[in-house]
Amino acid sequence: MEDHPTSSSSLQQVWDKTAQKFAKVTDRLGTPIEAEIMETVMALNVLGISTSMSCGGHLDDDRGFVAPWVDIWWSDSTVIQLRQQAQAKRQQADSLHEELEYLHKTQAPQEEQDTLRQRRDECYHQLHEFRRQIRSMQCPVRDRLIHYITQFYQNRSPAATPHHESAGISYHRALLY
Numbered sequence: 001m002e003d004h005p006t007s008s009s010s011l012q013q014v015w016d017k018t019a020q021k022f023a024k025v026t027d028r029l030g031t032p033i034e035a036e037i038m039e040t041v042m043a044l045n046v047l048g049i050s051t052s053m054s055c056g057g058h059l060d061d062d063r064g065f066v067a068p069w070v071d072i073w074w075s076d077s078t079v080i081q082l083r084q085q086a087q088a089k090r091q092q093a094d095s096l097h098e099e100l101e102y103l104h105k106t107q108a109p110q111e112e113q114d115t116l117r118q119r120r121d122e123c124y125h126q127l128h129e130f131r132r133q134i135r136s137m138q139c140p141v142r143d144r145l146i147h148y149i150t151q152f153y154q155n156r157s158p159a160a161t162p163h164h165e166s167a168g169i170s171y172h173r174a175l176l177y
Helices: 008-023 033-044 077-105 112-135 138-151
Strands: 053-057 058-060 065-066 068-071
Touching: 008 033, 033 053, 033 068, 068 138, 077 112, 112 138
Parallel strands: none
Antiparallel strands: 053 068, 058 065
């Protein structure tokens, strides 16, 4: 996003501007960013680490407690192209999988099922290779994130880290100082 501001007042201006921007952000269903994760999303974006999805954590009927998380977004033309290729490959693999289930259900000859299974498995292999390439390209952003997290926890005990405003600055913004 921007270089690190050097003064507390310019940092506050960047933070306020970011808060205004993200107060308007919603997902495709019109749901805003959850309050429990908002400051984390804002802090990452202020640090130049773009985010694409997040969850503040909640109870889920099927999975129990789902911990808070933030998905980091790295986007350049190569990554966009790889994502499109991965999506197309996923659709192709899923279609082959459905066709294979149909052949199995209708007791088609085993040789026909095996041939289709090989094609499906190759599609899934190619899909995983696209995803591996994307993750590999995200390494510089992930390295920066690890640096910030390490810096944040350097003189802190994770169990003692407050989850509320303290002395006028939140623990998420502490990364920026």
